[in-house]
Every structure is written in structure tokens, then in C-alpha cells.
Amino acid sequence: MFSLRRAFRFVVWLGVLLPLKAFCAEAEAGRGEYLVRAANCVSCHTAPGGPVFGGGVPFPTDFGTIYSTNITPDAKTGIGGWTFEQFEAAMRRGLRPDGAHLYPAFPYTNFTKIDDADLRALYAYFMNLKPVHAPARENELSFPFSERRLMAVWNALFFEEGRFVADPKRSAQWNRGAYLVESLAHCSACHSPRNLLGAEKGDALYTGGSFAEFDEDRGIVTRGAPNLTTSRHGLGAWSEDDIASYLKSGISTHARLIGTMNEVVLNSTRYLSDGDTRAMAVYLKSLAPAGVDVRKPDERTMALGAKQYDIHCGTCHLPTGLGAEDTAPPLAGSTFAQAPDPSSLIDLVINGPRLPQEAPSLAWQRPWQPMKPFRQKLSDEQAAALLTFVRNSWGNAAPAVTPEDVGRMR
Incomplete structure (x- = not known):
């Protein structure tokens, strides 16, 4: 009787533990x-x-x-x-x-x-x-x-x-954001400059980086990633709401989904909880402003750039660079326009924007009017001057673009 009782208990526990183990797995x-x-x-x-x-x-x-x-x-x-x-x-x-x-x-x-x-x-x-x-x-x-x-x-x-070691002096939300940004999301991998041996520069994390991608049509192309610190050349003008919204939906008052961030938002951050995208925003807004000092471009280049801007850009982006809600994004204070490496900006102007291909599932996104490529309208010198003007007007400050930079992106 005792053995039968023990066997019965074993069968009962087995019936409970196995489904529980499967459920946990x-x-x-x-x-x-x-x-x-x-x-x-x-x-x-x-x-x-x-x-x-x-x-x-x-x-x-x-x-x-x-x-x-x-x-x-x-x-x-x-x-x-x-x-x-x-x-x-x-x-x-x-x-x-x-x-x-x-x-x-x-x-x-x-x-x-x-x-x-x-x-x-x-x-x-x-x-x-x-x-x-x-x-x-x-x-x-x-x-x-x-x-x-x-x-x-x-x-x-x-x-x-x-x-990852949590900072006891910070909130649980901040620590969650730091954990996501620094470990799983590995944001520094693209948004930090690297040294000659390919390691991230520890004293310049999140100040903007550059990397290469393989394009099926053009082979290897260089991309530039913006500054994510609270510098006025980075996310200084972005609110926590702006950052959280961009990560979740590809929309903010400062930018719309474009370029390499298409994959990041479509394949990753749009699936995160509102709490996690908010936590990432909280952490990013805590990063101290940092970046490189920029030499002011020469007057001739700025004058040529201003002329090209008036001809090709001012109608949509406005003379103030503030853009219009349903027409064009703001260029004043733009992190994309001021990225230390201008490659992505050059590519956008010369070859047109790389918009998300997943149009049906992006019905929530209100894109600005599509911009046509300027490959045939601007010489390398004109495009370089135009982009240098944009990167150094309305409070913007970023390294000048050279005609050689433009030529490499054609």
C-alpha cells in the first residue's frame, strides 16, 4: 500500500511538473x-x-x-x-x-x-x-x-x-534605458567614432559615427550616424516625447524614418513596449552634450551654398530652415544634417531618400513630400556648398562638405 501511495504521488507530481516546466520554457x-x-x-x-x-x-x-x-x-x-x-x-x-x-x-x-x-x-x-x-x-x-x-x-x-551595473543614484527607468541602449540595442556601435583599429573611442561615445554598408546597386557605400548626446548638434532640441515617438513609430517633430534607421525601427524598436522606448529616451536625454569643435566655413562657400539653397530648397524647407509640418522637415537643429560624417546627408540629396519599403504597415506615418534626387541638377561643387551651408546655418555647426565627398557618393 505504501509503495502504491508513493507511486501515485509521483505520477501526480509528474503530471504537474512536466506541463509547468514546458510552460516556463x-x-x-x-x-x-x-x-x-x-x-x-x-x-x-x-x-x-x-x-x-x-x-x-x-x-x-x-x-x-x-x-x-x-x-x-x-x-x-x-x-x-x-x-x-x-x-x-x-x-x-x-x-x-x-x-x-x-x-x-x-x-x-x-x-x-x-x-x-x-x-x-x-x-x-x-x-x-x-x-x-x-x-x-x-x-x-x-x-x-x-x-x-x-x-x-x-x-x-x-x-x-x-x-551592466545599475546606478543606485538613478531611477529605475533611467537604469532600464541605460541597459537597453548600452547592451541589447548596442546604439554606440553605429553612433560613436572609432579609432584606427576599429574600436569605439571611449571619450567620444554617442557623438556620431560612420560605417560602411553594401548596396546592391552601388557596392560599398559609407553612412554617417548622428550625434545622440544632448549637444545642440545632436538631440539637444529633442524632447523625451520626440525620442520615444521616433523609436516607436518613426515619427517626431524633428525627423521621419529614413535611411539606415529604417531597419532599426521596422525590425526592432517599434516592437518594444512604450515603457522601454520611454526609458531609452530618458537615458539618451541624460547624456552630456559632447562633440567636436567645428571651424567656420569660408564666406565664398557659404555664399554659393546660400544661392543653391534659395533656388532648390527654400520653398519647402523655408528660408528659416524650420520646414513645414506637411511639406518638409526642419533643417535647423537637425541631427541628421549635422552628423559628423555627412555621407548619409550627401546620399539623400544626390540620390534621393531611402524611404521604408514596408508601406502598408506604415500607414501611421505621415511622410513629408518626397524629395527627388539632385544628381543631375547640382555639380559636386554646388552640392558641397549647399550642404555646407545647411550644416552651418540657423545655429547648426558641422564640418564642411567637399566636392570630393560628394563625388564619392554618386
């Missing part, structure tokens, strides 16, 4: 999906027309091209054979299961700050995906940068491993 994987959105994994690990998370996205660098890898649970070509400890080593220390170093095109320098619970949820999510057979492409790096062993030296110089 499903909940963890579901939370992992949210975190994968926050980290925007799909943009970097999904090639155009390729399988989701199958890798193959090219990342041009000064040292050659690096290709993202398959992060589905395929045992042969993905991460299906990885233990959690191996997954953690990649995320926190930039190490592959075989002990070789990953290149920092994979932002383990940010992901090292992810907390334990979130890391386990991410692992659970990836391991519950449908496996995809997609072998990794060989990186195209010049010697000696093709030698992964050199990353040990790079890490010793520029990488600091460690989880």
Missing part, C-alpha cells in the same frame, strides 16, 4: 523573442532574400569584409550544437566554441553587459527556432587581420568584459 523563449527584437538580430543575420537568421550579411570594414553567420539551431551550420556555456562565451567574451576569437563586427563588446536571465532567454529562443542549413561565407579580410589570434591583443587593449 515557452515563456522564457517568448521573452527571448522580445529581447531578440531589442537587439535587432534579424537585420544583421538575415541576408536579402535569404532565410531568417541564416546569416550571410556583408559588413564592409577598413580591414576587409566580414559576413554574419547562421544563428538558427542547425547542428552543422548554425548554433544547434552549442551549449548555453558556449553561447554565453560568444556573447560575453567574443569566443567561438573552438576557442577562436570573434571579430567585433559582432557586438559582444555591448552584449557582454546583458544580464544572466536575459541571456538564458535569448538562448532558449534561438534553440526553439526551426533549423536552417546555411553554411557561413568565408570572410574576406586582408593579412594580418585575417588572423583571429590578433583579437586577443585587440581585446586586451579595448574590451572590458562585465555585466
